[in-house]
Amino acid sequence: MREKILFCLPHAGGAASTYGSWKRCSDSMITVVPIELAGKGKRIREKQYETLHSAVDDIYHYILNTLNNHCSYGIFGHSMGALLAYEIYYKMKHHNKQLPDHMFLSGRKPPHFKEDEILHKLSQEDFIEKIRQSDGTPNEFFEHEELLSIFIPILREDYRILEEYQYTEKKYKMHSDITVFYGKNDKMTKEEDMQEWKQHTDGEMELLAYDGGHFFIHEYEKPIYSVIKSKLLKGEG
Template sequence: MNKTTTTSPWIKIFQPSSHPKLRLFCFHSSASGASLFRLWGKHLPSNIEVCAIQLPGRETRIKETLITKWDDLLSSLTKDLQPFLTEYPFVFFGHSLGGLICFEVARKLRAKKLPTPKYMFISGRRAPHIPIDNQLHQASNQTLISTLREYGGTPEAVLENQDLMELFLPILRADFTLNEKYIYSLEAPFEFPIVAFRGINDTAVNLQQLSEWEKHTVGNFALHEFPGGHMFFLQQPETLIEAILKFM
């Protein structure tokens, strides 16, 4: 079988594996991109291939229009994923907004009777049936910058650079729009297991909101906390990766 190589703008494979036994699809958080997972392959066995999802309007897709509607996102992304889903087993990892996206992608795959992930790993995102009360997509620029500072992961020099913020804030606002305008619809829970993660000091999701992911699987459910805030794995991803590997 010839291994699929990607020309899709949606999928970035930083360290291709010639014969992967498993693909790890990683969905990034708001205002970030596929590069969030650029170095993950270095902490994984060579036969696990990291496929990082890249939303439009950032990094290699900076000239493309930002997406704020779920239908626009899911139809295009699912179409480009399809060639990758029948070759090797795969799992999903999504952080924050990425957790919600991979949940909806898995639902879309199931509806189309396509292969679904063996596991879904969700990080830093409340369960999808819990609405977001403190909406920020129409907040002032200053409020958005304060939120970024609270989440951690963005250097202070970047937060204080007006030119960079003029590029960065529309991406953040679009991603927050997608996250906050999401409307949950009731469907059957998944059969594959779900594992949820958070930083102990994460102000974006509390333990109760995270534990509610258990309602979305009839399989096993596990929950793990790590030291740190919302972007707890940014400096040392290997700690999180080790936890994921225990399930694979």
């Protein structure tokens, strides 16, 4: 059996450590590879990306440098990571590189949807309040001025590249099968919107809903990973 790799892309403001526990869920059959983005985690001293496409370029080269002739792979992306995963697929296709066996897209509407709000231009107070209203950050976090002073500029830059992203219709659909995950209580991902990911693949699409809000993936790590494993090992003896 060929080696299997799962590349994992984080949400806005997230670091590779988001998927640290996924590595503990994994076994010898699949290698989980969380990707660190510039300006986060171990790359905190690097400048963040000017555009979403510059992030895609960086991730593209990382994936190419990690792959070898004896492995196949899938890509998982949550929220911002789902959009990055989508654009990386097309960059791999454009350069005639090995395509993923499966795409796992989580917590984000399809790319042809426009952003509901433009947050990165808000005042500091209003921006923080919007983040507070999301369901992924503990209230205690907002009581620490030092943490806010570090994290908020990083998060604002991620929102900026997301909100400045311009969707362009592709000449062809993804050939890989896709699995789409969302939280039933996530205000940003309604079921009817998530169904529209089907427009972006000529393969099979499965839509899976979980109890919880935008960061449901932290509550359902093991069942989500189990789904991913079954898809990546499909057809293997």
